[in-house]
Amino acid sequence: MNMMTHVRRILLVEDSPQDAELTREALIENNVTNGLDHVSDGAAALDYLHCRGAYANRENGNPTLILLDLKMPKMDGTEVLRQIKGDPKLRTIPVIVMTSSREGPDISHCYELGVNAFVVKPLAFGEFAEAVKTIGVFWVMLNEPPAPMPAAQS
Amino acid sequence: MPHETQRATGSESGTWSTAGRNRPAATSVEELRSQHAEMERFFDMALDMICVVGTDGYFKKLNAAWEKTLGFTKAELFARPLMEFVHPDDHAVSMAELQKVRRGVDVVSFENRLLHRDGSHRWLSWKAPAIPPGQDFMYATARDVTENKRAEEELRGSQTRLKLALDAAEIGDWELNLETETASRSPKHDQIFGYDETQQEWTYATFLAHVHPEDRERVDGKFRECVASGGNSYFECRIIRSDGAERHIWVRGSVYPDEAGRSMRMLGMVRDITDRKLAEESVARLGAEAIQRAAQLEAANKEMEAFSYSVSHDLRAPLRHVQGYVELLKKAAGDQLPEKAARYLDVIADAGRQMGQLIDDLLAFSRIGRTEMQRSTVNLDELVQGCLLSLESQIRDRNILWRIAPLPAVTGDRALLRQAFANLIGNSVKYTGPRERPEIEIGIGPREAGYVTLFIRDNGVGFDMQFADKLFGVFQRLHTTSEFEGTGIGLANVRRIITRHGGRIWPEAEVGKGATFFFTLEEAMAAPHDAAEL
Numbered sequence: 001m002n003m004m005t006h007v008r009r010i011l012l013v014e015d016s017p018q019d020a021e022l023t024r025e026a027l028i029e030n031n032v033t034n035g036l037d038h039v040s041d042g043a044a045a046l047d048y049l050h051c052r053g054a055y056a057n058r059e060n061g062n063p064t065l066i067l068l069d070l071k072m073p074k075m076d077g078t079e080v081l082r083q084i085k086g087d088p089k090l091r092t093i094p095v096i097v098m099t100s101s102r103e104g105p106d107i108s109h110c111y112e113l114g115v116n117a118f119v120v121k122p123l124a125f126g127e128f129a130e131a132v133k134t135i136g137v138f139w140v141m142l143n144e145p146p147a148p149m150p151a152a153q154s
Numbered sequence: 155m156p157h158e159t160q161r162a163t164g165s166e167s168g169t170w171s172t173a174g175r176n177r178p179a180a181t182s183v184e185e186l187r188s189q190h191a192e193m194e195r196f197f198d199m200a201l202d203m204i205c206v207v208g209t210d211g212y213f214k215k216l217n218a219a220w221e222k223t224l225g226f227t228k229a230e231l232f233a234r235p236l237m238e239f240v241h242p243d244d245h246a247v248s249m250a251e252l253q254k255v256r257r258g259v260d261v262v263s264f265e266n267r268l269l270h271r272d273g274s275h276r277w278l279s280w281k282a283p284a285i286p287p288g289q290d291f292m293y294a295t296a297r298d299v300t301e302n303k304r305a306e307e308e309l310r311g312s313q314t315r316l317k318l319a320l321d322a323a324e325i326g327d328w329e330l331n332l333e334t335e336t337a338s339r340s341p342k343h344d345q346i347f348g349y350d351e352t353q354q355e356w357t358y359a360t361f362l363a364h365v366h367p368e369d370r371e372r373v374d375g376k377f378r379e380c381v382a383s384g385g386n387s388y389f390e391c392r393i394i395r396s397d398g399a400e401r402h403i404w405v406r407g408s409v410y411p412d413e414a415g416r417s418m419r420m421l422g423m424v425r426d427i428t429d430r431k432l433a434e435e436s437v438a439r440l441g442a443e444a445i446q447r448a449a450q451l452e453a454a455n456k457e458m459e460a461f462s463y464s465v466s467h468d469l470r471a472p473l474r475h476v477q478g479y480v481e482l483l484k485k486a487a488g489d490q491l492p493e494k495a496a497r498y499l500d501v502i503a504d505a506g507r508q509m510g511q512l513i514d515d516l517l518a519f520s521r522i523g524r525t526e527m528q529r530s531t532v533n534l535d536e537l538v539q540g541c542l543l544s545l546e547s548q549i550r551d552r553n554i555l556w557r558i559a560p561l562p563a564v565t566g567d568r569a570l571l572r573q574a575f576a577n578l579i580g581n582s583v584k585y586t587g588p589r590e591r592p593e594i595e596i597g598i599g600p601r602e603a604g605y606v607t608l609f610i611r612d613n614g615v616g617f618d619m620q621f622a623d624k625l626f627g628v629f630q631r632l633h634t635t636s637e638f639e640g641t642g643i644g645l646a647n648v649r650r651i652i653t654r655h656g657g658r659i660w661p662e663a664e665v666g667k668g669a670t671f672f673f674t675l676e677e678a679m680a681a682p683h684d685a686a687e688l
Binding site: 016018019022025099100101102121122123124125 | 468473475481506
């Protein structure tokens with residue numbers, strides 16, 4: 001485990017409460033025990049990252065990892081991704097897009113925007129849990145993040 | 155020329171004594187001689203041919219111009235009657251003219267041809283005053299008009315050609331007097347405006363009245379501008395013909411100034427171009443329609459893509475939830491779950507998995523029809539080996555007897571063809587499952603019009619040919635899932651792929667005996683290194 005004093009958190013941006021719950025279960029099942037913060041749309045994700053609105057008083061510091069759904073009401077995932085990767089204070093945070101399908105122009109577009117990985121959620125829960133575990137182990141435990149930054153202020 | 159008349163007696167060169175009736179009175183022999191010599195000089199200096207011809211038809215006196223024009227010496231000319239030099243075709247008319255002169259009529263501008271020493275003929279234009287009674291010779295002058303004649307001939311020729319060209323091109327021509335604004339025209343001109351009979355009078359106003367009201371101002375502007383600048387004009391416009399029909403014409407005109415530099419007349423042409431205009435319009439219309447259709451197609455494709463995207467996202471998410479929560483439920487209930495309930499949960503999960511497969515297959519099928527083909531030369535030997543490798547796990551313990559002929563190279567999309575072959579081979583592997591000695595053959599049939607027939611044959615369970623037409627439909631199956639796994643989209647994919655390559659696919663099968671799938675693909679031109687290997 002890392003030597004950082006603050007807790008390494010994972011931000012899950014997911015509009016479906018079921019998917020959010022399944023993701024949480026999968027993480028627990030695989031002992032990825034970092035704190036999981038869940039927001040259910042893109043605008044809330046940006047509020048969270050910029051510590052504003054409902055998140056004005058949250059504990060400072062960027063999350064270790066962002067799990068981002070693409071198809072969301074209001075602001076979709078690609079727009080959130082564009083804003084994160086266009087912001088010098090946020091762009092070092094690893095962003096994993098987790099989406100339902102490989103259809104559509106999303107994959108190459110997300111890579112152009114600077115996504116760190118693109119994962120199609122498997123249908124079967126076993127495979128889904130395996131995928132979440134792999135992601136958690138790699139990005140949270142194995143991957144060495146850049147020097148911690150204070151959370152971006154709006 | 156009559157020969158009964160008496161022959162002149164003078165010297166070869168002739169003398170003025172026979173010619174001069176009113177010669178000036180001479181005061182002395184010396185003076186007379188000098189006058190005579192001067193007359194002779196003038197006589198020979200004349201550019202026109204001057205002669206005196208006796209009633210016997212022989213030349214009595216000639217000037218030097220004759221020798222120059224006809225190439226004969228004077229001696230040669232004196233030696234034969236004039237008529238012998240005349241072109242045979244002109245004999246009759248020449249005799250008639252001669253008779254006129256004898257009868258006391260002046261002859262002016264009579265033309266006939268005379269022989270040149272080189273065998274050619276020269277056109278001469280004659281002038282001869284009437285012979286007064288009692289005079290037995292004729293004075294005559296002639297001028298060589300051969301060049302004029304040739305120019306005239308050429309002009310007539312080029313006019314004939316011009317007329318032919320105008321007729322062939324259905325062009326009417328006109329000439330407009332810019333002072334009176336009246337025009338002379340060819341019959342074709344008036345026909346273009348709908349008049350079979352050439353009109354009595356035609357003015358610029360007549361023309362303008364025929365021009366379509368919407369074009370009139372523009373046409374009049376063009377015309378005035380052309381007259382003012384003294385240059386050329388070209389325009390196209392619509393006219394209303396005398397029968398009321400609307401036609402398209404083009405008009406060309408050039409202003410020709412007079413010597414003072416004023417614009418006096420305008421020459422021009424007119425042509426009906428309605429057919430061309432209509433053709434242009436229909437080409438333009440077709441082009442616009444094609445563009446519109448392409449845009450519609452692209453929009454439809456885009457819509458289809460958006461639809462697929464939605465389907466794959468929105469249909470898969472609930473399926474994932476069904477499966478996920480079944481799993482969570484099992485975990486939460488643990489050992490307390492009755493066996494029956496556990497089986498129900500398995501069925502739910504399996505149904506979800508199957509539906510997920512159906513959605514994926516359907517999306518893949520729609521993608522085959524949409525994605526652009528990447529054409530290249532595809533080596534089928536390699537492609538088939540690749541397919542077998544990917545089927546390895548299903549083939550491993552099957553003891554299948556493979557008979558694979560050397561295959562040709564074809565033109566097509568490698569990825570799509572790979573999918574088609576993998577599907578057909580996979581089917582054979584699947585449906586030979588119950589056989590103890592499974593056999594699968596991949597071979598070549600006849601070639602026709604650049605396409606080669608290929609086939610994949612197995613000794614599997616086969617099917618009843620009366621259901622053959624169902625075979626290629628989406629989600630059509632001839633076996634239950636419990637017999638053989640599958641969603642029933644494979645052959646629909648294969649047919650779509652083969653059809654997109656311009657080929658055909660058809661089956662031959664018998665229940666219990668096996669099935670053969672024939673299909674055609676465009677054969678690639680043999681690459682040089684392939685030929686060397688043969």
